[in-house]
Amino acid sequence: DSGVTQTPKHLITATGQRVTLRCSPRSGDLSVYWYQQSLDQGLQFLIQYYNGEERAKGNILERFSAQQFPDLHSELNLSSLELGDSALYFCASSVETGRETQYFGPGTRLLVL
C-alpha cells in the first residue's frame, strides 16, 4: 500500500458526459501528479500540482482539468468524454518536487461507452 488513495476504482459512463476522479496523496506529500495509461499511448504524464498551484502540464486535453485543494487532495475533471478517453488514470504523490520518488495510487479505470 503506497498510501495514495484514489476513488472511484471503476467508472463507467457514456460519451459526452463529465466525470471527476479524486486523489488523496500520502500524508505530508505536497506534490500530486496525474498520469493516463492507455493501450495505444502507454503511460503519459498529464499534469502536476504542488501545494495548490499548477506546476507542470503534459499531454492533457483542453477537455480535462485538475485542481488541488487546501487539504492537498486533488481532482481530475474529464468532460465531453469520448470513447478514446477510456483508460486507467493514476495519481502519484511526492514530498516536494525535486529528486523525490513518486508513489502511485491504485488507479481509476474509466470506461466510456
Add this chain to the structure above:
Amino acid sequence: GDSVTQMEGPVTLSEEAFLTINCTYTATGYPSLFWYVQYPGEGLQLLLKATKADDKGSNKGFEATYRKETTSFHLEKGSVQVSDSAVYFCALSDRRGGSEKLVFGKGTKLTVNP
C-alpha cells in the same frame, strides 16, 4: 524531448532463469532513473531507482546500474520466481520547468512459469 526505450515483450521465462530487460534513454541533463512494476490488476510500485551515473539501484533481488556512457539502465535478476510475473516499466524524471514528471517506456510484460 526526453524519451525511454525498453525492450519489447512479452518475455517468458522458467523459474530460476536469469532476467534482463533492456532500457535506454534520451535526456537533456542528468535525470534520475527508475524501474516500476505493475502486478496484474494493481497500480505502479517503485522497484528501484538511481539518481546519478554509476549508481546501482537494487531491491528484492533486482538490480540496475545507471550507465551514462551508454545511456542505459538495464534491469537484471539472477533467479526469477513465478511471483515476479508482472509488467515492468523503465522511467526517467524530466525536471524541465521545475517539475519532476516521469517519462515512461512502453512496459515489458514478464511471465515466469513454474
